Amino acid sequence: MSSKQPVTVIGLGPMGQAMARAFLDKGYRVTVWNRTASRADALVEQGAVRAGSVEEALAASELVVLSLTDYDAVHSLLEPAARALTGRVLVNLSSDTPEKTRAGARWVAEHGGVQLSGGVTVPPSGIGNPKSYTFYSGPRSAFEAHRPTLEALTGTDYRGEDPGLAALFYQIGMVMFWTSMLSYWQAIALADANGLTAADVLPHATETMATMPNFLSFYAQRIDAGEHGGDVDRLAMGMASVEHVLHTNADAGVDTALPAAVVELFRRGMKAGHAADSFSSLVELMKKPAA
Numbered sequence: 001m002s003s004k005q006p007v008t009v010i011g012l013g014p015m016g017q018a019m020a021r022a023f024l025d026k027g028y029r030v031t032v033w034n035r036t037a038s039r040a041d042a043l044v045e046q047g048a049v050r051a052g053s054v055e056e057a058l059a060a061s062e063l064v065v066l067s068l069t070d071y072d073a074v075h076s077l078l079e080p081a082a083r084a085l086t087g088r089v090l091v092n093l094s095s096d097t098p099e100k101t102r103a104g105a106r107w108v109a110e111h112g113g114v115q116l117s118g119g120v121t122v123p124p125s126g127i128g129n130p131k132s133y134t135f136y137s138g139p140r141s142a143f144e145a146h147r148p149t150l151e152a153l154t155g156t157d158y159r160g161e162d163p164g165l166a167a168l169f170y171q172i173g174m175v176m177f178w179t180s181m182l183s184y185w186q187a188i189a190l191a192d193a194n195g196l197t198a199a200d201v202l203p204h205a206t207e208t209m210a211t212m213p214n215f216l217s218f219y220a221q222r223i224d225a226g227e228h229g230g231d232v233d234r235l236a237m238g239m240a241s242v243e244h245v246l247h248t249n250a251d252a253g254v255d256t257a258l259p260a261a262v263v264e265l266f267r268r269g270m271k272a273g274h275a276a277d278s279f280s281s282l283v284e285l286m287k288k289p290a291a
């Protein structure tokens with residue numbers, strides 16, 4: 001008989017399945033529930049217990065991990081079962097906005113439970129690896145009490161009591177992830193239009209991305225000091241460069257939505273009088289909604 005606390009996992013998409021498997025591999029008693037019941041089959045074969053309902057899944061363990069598409073999905077599942085939330089610690093690893101995360105935490109508390117919010121920073125293949133990490137926020141006592149169990153999934157990075165903080169840190173990563181990956185798709189489309197494969201450009205693409213940490217730390221210090229001087233780079237130079245990028249893509253006959261959006265931001269910076277400043281001055285524009 002395992003001395004480890006029992007765990008429930010609700011939501012068995014690729015992520016929830018990887019989490020349930022990681023708990024099983026480490027000897028936890030795992031109860032699972034998913035809207036499409038067949039997605040639990042393989043886990044049940046590996047030793048998980050299939051709950052017959054959301055209520056049963058909540059009743060099976062004090063610690064309940066939620067891995068759903070978003071908080072709307074969470075609410076549509078939990079609202080009819082709200083009475084079963086009393087005394088539960090819900091580790092909500094579904095992504096959404098910090099505001100929705102905070103509202104979710106309030107709703108859980110109103111029903112006698114505690115929500116720990118989380119943002120997983122790795123794909124399902126990174127679950128079970130202690131070098132991966134997940135942001136958590138919410139009541140510190142609940143986090144500390146369950147940290148050893150949560151470490152079966154990934155390393156933990158606790159950001160504070162505000163339940164929105166884990167979602168905020170997650171979204172900060174995601175804004176960079178999605179736009180960086182789109183820039184890569186753009187590069188591959190441009191390469192393809194010129195007879196090159198993704199493999200052909202991989203070494204150059206990898207090297208380009210590998211230079212980014214240096215840029216991040218260089219500009220972080222200057223931005224925090226409010227320095228946007230044009231001693232290293234000037235927005236006017238960047239303006240010419242991003243126009244070259246746009247025209248190269250247009251000449252190749254590929255989609256130009258992404259490079260055109262970049263040009264538009266640079267243009268706004270020029271219009272705002274930043275031509276002689278660093279292109280980091282764009283961050284000041286981006287702190288406000290576009291006029």
Ligand SMILES: NC(=O)c1ccc[n+]([C@@H]2O[C@H](COP(=O)([O-])OP(=O)(O)OC[C@H]3O[C@@H](n4cnc5c(N)ncnc54)[C@H](OP(=O)(O)O)[C@@H]3O)[C@@H](O)[C@H]2O)c1
Binds near residue numbers: 070072073121
């Ligand atoms: N996959 C990744 O690489 C990754 C990485 C980091 C974070 N995340 C986050 O982790 C969460 C789960 O990821 P995933 O890839 O497993 O997501 P997913 O493929 O969207 O699966 C999510 C689960 O949500 C359930 N679901 C969705 N809408 C529902 C509803 N209205 N009622 C009941 N159940 C509903 C699905 O049930 P059915 O099986 O019945 O459809 C499925 O079990 C997401 O918030 C995602 O953003 C994912």
